[in-house]
Amino acid sequence: MSLTDSIEARARNVASQPLVVTNRRGGFLVGTAHSVRDIWAHRGLLYLLVRREIRSRYKNSTLGIVWSLARPLVQLGIYYFAIGHMLGARSSIPDFAIFVFIGITMWGLFADIVSGATTSLNANAGLVKKVYLPREIFPLSTAGSALFNFGVQLVVLLSAIAIWGSFAFDPRLLLAPLSVAVLLVFATALGVLFSAVNVYLRDTEHFVEIGLLLGFWFAPIVYSYSFVHKALDGNWIEQIFLSNPVTLAVIGMQRALWTGGSNQPWPPGLEFRLLVALLASVVLLWLTQRIFARLQGNFAQEM
Amino acid sequence: MTQLIAVHDVSKRFVLHKDKSLKERLVNFRTSRRHVDDFWALRDINLEIGLGTTVGLVGHNGSGKSTLLKVIGGILEPTTGTVARRGQLAALLELGAGFHPDLTGRENVYLNGSILGFSRAEIDRQFDAIVDFSGVESFIDTQVKFYSSGMYVRLAFAIAVHGDPDLLLVDEVLAVGDEPFQRKCMAKISQFQAEGRTIVLVSHSAEQVGSLCDRVVVLNAGQMIHDGSPSRGIQILREGYDAELRASHDDGAGHLDFAYEIVNVAPTTTIDDGRTRLVIDVDVDVNTPKVDWGLGLEVENTLGMALYQMTTFEHMTLPNSIGRHRVRIAVDDVPLGPGKYLFSVGVGSSNGENFDRRSPAGAFDIFGADHGNGVVRLTPQVSLVDAAAAAAD
Numbered sequence: 001m002s003l004t005d006s007i008e009a010r011a012r013n014v015a016s017q018p019l020v021v022t023n024r025r026g027g028f029l030v031g032t033a034h035s036v037r038d039i040w041a042h043r044g045l046l047y048l049l050v051r052r053e054i055r056s057r058y059k060n061s062t063l064g065i066v067w068s069l070a071r072p073l074v075q076l077g078i079y080y081f082a083i084g085h086m087l088g089a090r091s092s093i094p095d096f097a098i099f100v101f102i103g104i105t106m107w108g109l110f111a112d113i114v115s116g117a118t119t120s121l122n123a124n125a126g127l128v129k130k131v132y133l134p135r136e137i138f139p140l141s142t143a144g145s146a147l148f149n150f151g152v153q154l155v156v157l158l159s160a161i162a163i164w165g166s167f168a169f170d171p172r173l174l175l176a177p178l179s180v181a182v183l184l185v186f187a188t189a190l191g192v193l194f195s196a197v198n199v200y201l202r203d204t205e206h207f208v209e210i211g212l213l214l215g216f217w218f219a220p221i222v223y224s225y226s227f228v229h230k231a232l233d234g235n236w237i238e239q240i241f242l243s244n245p246v247t248l249a250v251i252g253m254q255r256a257l258w259t260g261g262s263n264q265p266w267p268p269g270l271e272f273r274l275l276v277a278l279l280a281s282v283v284l285l286w287l288t289q290r291i292f293a294r295l296q297g298n299f300a301q302e303m
Numbered sequence: 304m305t306q307l308i309a310v311h312d313v314s315k316r317f318v319l320h321k322d323k324s325l326k327e328r329l330v331n332f333r334t335s336r337r338h339v340d341d342f343w344a345l346r347d348i349n350l351e352i353g354l355g356t357t358v359g360l361v362g363h364n365g366s367g368k369s370t371l372l373k374v375i376g377g378i379l380e381p382t383t384g385t386v387a388r389r390g391q392l393a394a395l396l397e398l399g400a401g402f403h404p405d406l407t408g409r410e411n412v413y414l415n416g417s418i419l420g421f422s423r424a425e426i427d428r429q430f431d432a433i434v435d436f437s438g439v440e441s442f443i444d445t446q447v448k449f450y451s452s453g454m455y456v457r458l459a460f461a462i463a464v465h466g467d468p469d470l471l472l473v474d475e476v477l478a479v480g481d482e483p484f485q486r487k488c489m490a491k492i493s494q495f496q497a498e499g500r501t502i503v504l505v506s507h508s509a510e511q512v513g514s515l516c517d518r519v520v521v522l523n524a525g526q527m528i529h530d531g532s533p534s535r536g537i538q539i540l541r542e543g544y545d546a547e548l549r550a551s552h553d554d555g556a557g558h559l560d561f562a563y564e565i566v567n568v569a570p571t572t573t574i575d576d577g578r579t580r581l582v583i584d585v586d587v588d589v590n591t592p593k594v595d596w597g598l599g600l601e602v603e604n605t606l607g608m609a610l611y612q613m614t615t616f617e618h619m620t621l622p623n624s625i626g627r628h629r630v631r632i633a634v635d636d637v638p639l640g641p642g643k644y645l646f647s648v649g650v651g652s653s654n655g656e657n658f659d660r661r662s663p664a665g666a667f668d669i670f671g672a673d674h675g676n677g678v679v680r681l682t683p684q685v686s687l688v689d690a691a692a693a694a695a696d
Contacts (some may be wrong), residue, residue, distance in 0.1 A: 007355070007499035013304045014354055014469050019387040022377045045417040052414055056405040059446075122348055130400040131418055132377040132392075297380030300373065 001100035028290060035293055038134040046137045050144035057145070068149045069156060079104070079222045093224050095260030098165050101157055102257055103221030106179070106250045108186045109150040111212045117191025118198050118208045135296050136289065137233045143188045150180075161257060168259045175271065181251030186245040189285035196295040199302050219247045226265050229296075231280040233300045242267055245277040285297045307470055307501050308375055309316025310350040313353055313384035313524075315370055318345050344370045346525040354390075354469065359506060359533065361540050363547070367525040368505045374398070375503060376472050390469030393419050397474070399459035404448035408458055411447055412541045427621065429465045433652070437461035437488065447515075457484055464491045465620070467511040471495060473504040476669035485568060509537045534605035541662045563596050563650045563658040564588045566627065570646070570665045578636045579669055585630045585648055592623045596658065598630050599649040603663075604642065616653050639669045639679045 039046070058064040064095035079100050083092035093099050117139035121128055125140050161167060218241070220228060232238035241247060251275050255266055267273065311369045319340040328537040344367045352358055360368040373379040374386055387640055402411050409603040412433055416426040426433075434443055441451070447455060491514065495502060506512050512519055512533060517522045519536030521529035521543075567586040572579055598621070615621060615630065620660040622628060647662030675681070 003562055004498065010469060010499050011305045011354055014307060014390045017308055019306065019389050020386045021385045040418075043412075043421055048414050048417050052403050052410075053407060055410070059405045082545055126397070126400050127418065129378065130396040133418065147475040300378050 002067065007069050031287060031293055035134065035136065035289060039140070041137055041248060042134055042137055045133070046069055046141055046144065049137060049141035050148070053141060054147035057235065065152060065164070066269065068152050072101070072153055073156075075104050076101050084221050089223065092226070093261070095165055095258065098157075098161055099224065099254065099261065100222055102254050103159065103219070103250050105153045105157055106183060106253050107216060107219060107221050108153065109146055109180070109247055110183055110249075111193050111216075112146035112149060112189035113143045113184070114145060114194065115205075115208055117188070118190075118194040118205050120298065121195045121199050121214045122202075122205075122303065126246070129300045129303055134243050135299060136292060140188070143184065143191060146187075152288060161259075166259050167257075168262065173250045173256050176256035176275065178271075178274050178278065179249040181257065182245050182252070182274055182281055183249040185278065185281040186249075187284055189281055189288045192285065192292050193288035196292045196299075199299050200295070215246065218244060219250045221250060224261070224264060225251055225252075225267065229265050229267075242273065245281055248273055248277045305354040306351055307354050307390055308350070308352040308386075308503075309387040310348055310371075310375065310383045311387070313345055313348045313371075313374060313381040313386060314343060315345040315367075315374060315379065316341055316382045327451055343525050344377065345374065348384070350529055350530070351504065352501060352525070354501055355496075355520055357496055357502040357504070357516045359504055359512035359519045359536070361506065361509075361512055361519060361536060361546065362522035363540075363543060366522040369396075370504050370525075371522065372472055372474055372503065381421045389472070390526035391420065391467065392472070393463060393466050393467075395460075395463045395474065396472065396474040398463070399447075402455070402459065405446055407539065408434075408443040412443075412458070412462055416458065416466070418470075419463060420464055421466050425466070433458075433465045436465065436485070436491075444693065453481065453484075457687045459490060464488075464495070468500060470501045470503070473480070473502060473506075473508065475505055487665075506599055508541065509607030512607055513604075515535055523694045534607075537605075537607045538663060539646075545661060548590070555664070560593075560677050561588075561659050562591045562593055564590065565648060565650060565659045565661055567663075568648055568661060568664040570667055572637075572667045574670065577671070579639075579667075581634045581637050581647070581667060583632045584633070585664075587628050587630065587650055588621065589625050589628065592625065593652055593656070593658075595623060595653055596650055597653060598632070599651060600632055601647045601649075602639075603645050603647070605645060610639070610644070610678065616649075637667075637669060638680045640680050641669050641671060642678075643668050649669070678690055 023096060028066060058067060061067060076097065080090075080097055084093075084096045084100070090096040120138040120142045121135065127133065128135060128138070167173070194204055194208055198208075228238060232241070248270070252270060254261060255270060319342075323382070333339050349369075350373060350660045353649070358369060362368045370379060373396070374381050375388070375391065376396070377388070378394070378396070399546050401415045403414065406414065411431065413423070413426055416433075419422065421429075433515070434440055437454075437460070439454045439458055441452065442454065450458070479644065492502065496515075496615075502515075504512075504515065518531065519533040520527060521536050521542060529536050555660075564587065565585060566588050567584075571582045571584075573582075574580075583600070587596075587598070590598070597615040599612070599614045601609060603609045613632075621630065643666055645663035645666050647660065648664045649660035649662075650658040652658070669680075675683075
């Protein structure tokens with residue numbers, strides 16, 4: 001193909017595309033469709049960014065991926081001895097170690113996504129300021145790398161259950177993916193929101209840090225749902241407690257994997273609650289993405 | 304021509320918050336209005352750029368040229384107005400913006416390429432060409448944090464120019480690497496132009512803009528003051544610098560406080576027997592004498608390419624007494640090819656201090672050439688040499 005041919009081919013190709021106004025957000029629905037298409041077109045980059053986060057985190061460390069297990073295992077050790085042994089929670093919660101590790105793993109996924117996403121835009125300021133990309137991929141890529149860490153921990157958790165506990169092979173197991181989905185969508189929704197707000201107000205990341213520290217104790221991770229139920233007996237406070245998607249996801253995971261606790265009390269209609277939480281989280285993610293789209297126009301100048 | 308970019312009535316306001324944290328905002332809640340500064344970085348910009356053109360955005364520091372480039376690239380959203388665009392875009396606003404120091408060169412090629420919008424298959428296909436162009440073959444599997452800064456930008460540039468964009472946005476990044484590499488960059492840019500791609504570049508170098516662009520947009524304080532021919536654009540830009548220099552010396556009462564001031568520049572050209580004689584008379588007021596002073600002259604073509612420079616220090620010492628002095632610089636036979644040329648004059652001291660300058664101070668034309676074309680005028684003699692006889696000697 002000669003040079004003039006290729007010039008003409010380029011001109012034809014460009015002429016066949018419509019002139020697209022880049023800064024028109026469109027309505028709520030059109031804007032969403034546009035954002036989703038844009039992110040989908042950059043999925044290859046999203047994959048590379050997730051890989052970059054994972055690889056760069058453990059590059060030059062001898063133990064590498066093992067480090068992603070160190071934190072939850074130490075946490076497990078602390079809670080096992082401090083709360084299980086010294087405060088005696090072990091006596092009323094069977095298979096206490098497995099119970100706590102399920103909670104820690106789930107909470108770890110949530111906290112990793114939220115805290116990582118919150119700082120993700122500022123951490124990638126160089127890119128945000130110099131290249132146009134759908135900026136949602138930065139919080140999304142932290143969600144991806146958090147999910148990877150979660151996967152590693154899950155392998156350890158499942159091996160531990162296989163060795164010291166047992167699996168109940170019944171439909172209950174289906175609660176596990178559902179719970180992870182709820183947690184993932186809910187955490188991503190919060191992460192997308194906080195990441196955008198943090199660009200304008202740097203206090204957000206500290207606020208999120210404190211929030212996560214507190215939030216840990218609002219979910220039944222080191223104490224079981226039976227304690228809550230015993231104390232509150234299904235009153236409105238317990239209903240509020242149960243309307244927290246993180247709580248539901250943790251309980252759902254415990255219901256699926258914690259065979260030792262089969263005869264414990266469980267919230268009525270857990271499956272239904274989880275489905276509602278998933279739906280609510282999806283709506284929340286949609287809303288926070290719209291806020292993100294609104295705020296992102298000024299990212300490059302605010303950093 | 305196929306339209307690629309349509310910028311319509313674009314304005315961009317920057318709001319500068321002086322306080323960033325929640326505490327400061329709460330403490331200053333009542334007065335927070337006063338802690339907000341805003342200014343218009345762009346004002347009512349209308350611009351249409353077609354396929355296959357190379358447009359230079361020039362202007363002084365803070366004139367809004369980089370902002371306009373970012374608005375075109377979609378990195379900044381305009382406050383009002385619309386930007387419409389089509390075709391594949393690649394932005395070269397900062398080399399290696401997406402490089403991660405802990406990843407190897409190879410991994411960064413893939414990451415950076417995909418940030419610039421290349422598909423994986425495209426990078427696979429171009430990988431060897433990229434590495435070859437950058438000249439860092441032996442270090443491609445080394446983490447980029449161990450790269451020298453030259454290797455770093457060379458690899459980044461190589462990735463950026465190996466895509467297939469219809470539109471390339473470039474911000475002051477063409478002057479990277481050593482001289483051979485810069486030549487390679489310029490060759491690549493010319494190739495891009497020949498292939499009918501559009502380039503929009505921001506540059507401070509009048510020479511670069513003059514040699515690359517076929518259209519120049521001059522911005523001043525966020526407004527477009529020129530859109531069209533490069534030579535006129537560069538001239539306006541130069542005049543703007545002079546006006547700024549003069550404004551900085553203005554004491555407010557219309558009186559200029561130059562130590563030495565160029566009052567008048569009068570060029571005359573006479574053509575005699577096909578030879579052009581150029582005489583430039585410069586009147587200089589010495590107001591407050593410093594150590595010494597001299598006159599400098601620079602000749603350039605209309606595209607800003609410097610052709611000749613000289614100072615009077617090499618010839619004589621000028622009288623340092625208060626009053627008006629006329630200095631004459633005469634060139635008997637200007638050895639330039641036909642065309643229009645600009646010259647600038649400046650007054651300075653021998654230790655490099657600059658008192659006043661005029662650029663361009665004037666222009667002159669060279670007519671007719673009997674022996675070929677070009678910037679310089681040669682008078683070649685052509686004769687036939689008998690090769691056999693020459694060998695026998």
